[in-house]
Amino acid sequence: MKNSALIKGTAAIAVGAALLLGGGGTLASWNAEATGTPGTVIAGDLNVTAATGTWTDRNGAAVNISTYRVVPGDKLTYTQVLDVILTGDKMAANITATGATPANGFDPANVVVTAPALTVGGVAVSNPLKTSKTVTATITFEFLSTTTGRSDVTKSYNFGNVAFALNQVTQTGLS
Template structure:
C-alpha cells in the first residue's frame, strides 16, 4: 500500500513549487500593474462633459483724476483779490485768503461706482505754528454740498470736467506772532479720488 502511494506523494511534492511559483508571478504582475496605475495618475476615466456659457464679455470700468493749470489769487483783510503770478514771493499775514481755481477732470465709469473726491493736506499743514493756523477748504459748486469736510461723494453722473475752488485762510484770530517767518508747502495739498466702500 505504501509502495503504491509513494509515487503520488512524490508527484505532489514536485508540483508544489510550480503552484507557488505561479502564485508569486501573479502577485508580481498585480504589483507592477498597481505601480503603473500609480505612475499614470492612479485614477480611472469617468464620464464628463463641458458646455461654455454664451454670456459674452464683461468689461471693467475706470476711475481717474487729472488736474489742469490752476490759478491763484490773494485777498487781504483790507483789499480785493489780486492774481498771484509767483507763490514763492507771497508773504501771508493773518486774515489773508489764498484762493486756487483748479480745473479737474474726473473719470468715473461703472454701473455701480461711487467715489470720494477729497483735498488732503500733508505734514507742513498739520505741524508748526503757521500750519496749525491755516484753514484749507475745498468747494466744487457743480457737485453740490460736501458730504464731509473737504469731501464730495461722486457717481458716474459726475464724470467729466469740473472746477474746484480751494481756499487757504490764515486765521484772523491768530495770537501774537504765531507762525511769523515760517512757511508751508502748498504742494502738500493733494486732490484724491477714491472708490467708496461704505
C-alpha cells in the same frame, strides 16, 4: 513541489492582475469635455486731470498768489476744475487734497486749511463719486484774525506740493 508550483502560479496571477489594474492593462473609462464661453474680463479706469486753478479773496476778487501777501483775517479760496474718469461696475472714489496742512510754513494755530468742497454745475456733491464728471474743488486758506504779536510775520505757505488725489474706495458688494 506542488506547493512551490502553487505559490508561483498564485504569484503570477497576482502580478498579472496588478499590471491590468495599475495601468499596464486596458480597463475602459469614459471621459467627456465641453468648451465654455466665459467671455473676456475688462478692467475699468480711474483718472483725474486738472485745469489751471484760480485764487480769490474773501470778497471773490481774483488774487495773484505769487505777489499777494496775507495778513491776519485774510481768507483765500483756491478753485480747481477736475475732470474725473470713473469707469467700471461698482467704481467709486474720493477726491482729497494732499499737501495742504496748516503746518506747511505757518504756525498751525494761526491757519485753517479746509478739505476740498466739491460741486458739479454749482450743486454740492460729496464723496464718494460714482460716475465720471467734471467737478469743481475749492480749498480755503484762512490766516486767522486771532493771530497775535509777530507770529508768522514774513512766513510763507507753499501750495506747490498741493495736489488733488482720486482714490478708489470699496463700494457695497465688493470684498
